[in-house]
Amino acid sequence: MFVAVSVLLSIVGTCTVYAGEIRTNVAFKKPCKMSEQAGDNPCTYGNDGNTEAGSCFQTKRSDKNFWRVDLGDTYEIAKIKIYSNLDATERSGKYIRVFIGLEESDVFRTKVGDFQDLLDIQIIDLPPGTKANYVTIVQTAPEGNLLKLNLCEIQVFSPNS
Structure with missing residues (x-):
């Protein structure tokens, strides 16, 4: 049983237990985009499963930056978890808004967070x-x-996957 669960997790992605319910991170290693990349810090660092500093994406300085993940399908979303870079020399998690959408053309339709x-x-x-x-x-x-x-x-948890 343990081997089967381990193999399944390495294929599907990361899982977390919330209130006795297993939820899958449906953003894990899915295609992403971001505004102009700074240094060797690609968008894929934002959903690679590593929450530690040293595996963080970074954009160049701008008045408007973004990071987006395409989940590849429509999922019921229960929770979004965002890990900031605590080791950054400059506060770079300021003025953040989080949006969800069903189509790439409507990614700004529903705001779910404002920080x-x-x-x-x-x-x-x-x-x-x-x-x-x-x-x-x-x-x-x-x-x-x-x-x-x-x-x-950025982790996106679905209760139904």
Whole structure:
């Protein structure tokens, strides 16, 4: 039994238990996009399963940055968990909005989170029946400022996968 579960987890992705219910991270290693990459910190670091500093994506400075994951299918979404980069020399989890959508053309339709400053781990609990195919993190700098978006992991948990 243990071997079968281990093999399944290595194929499907990461699982977490919430209130006795196993939920799968449906964003794990799914295709992603982001605004202009800084250094050797690609968008894939945002959903590679590693929540530690050193495996974080980073954008170049801009007045508007984004990171988006295509879940590959429509899922019921119960929870979104965002890990900020605590080792960053500059606070880069400021002015964050989180959106979900069913089509790439409507990724900004439903805002599910709005944070002035992400500290450590931010969890967004969504109402039952919330569905999404895309999750987008947007950072909009105050007028006259340029910011970089630098987060370590975005996990999207579905109760039905």
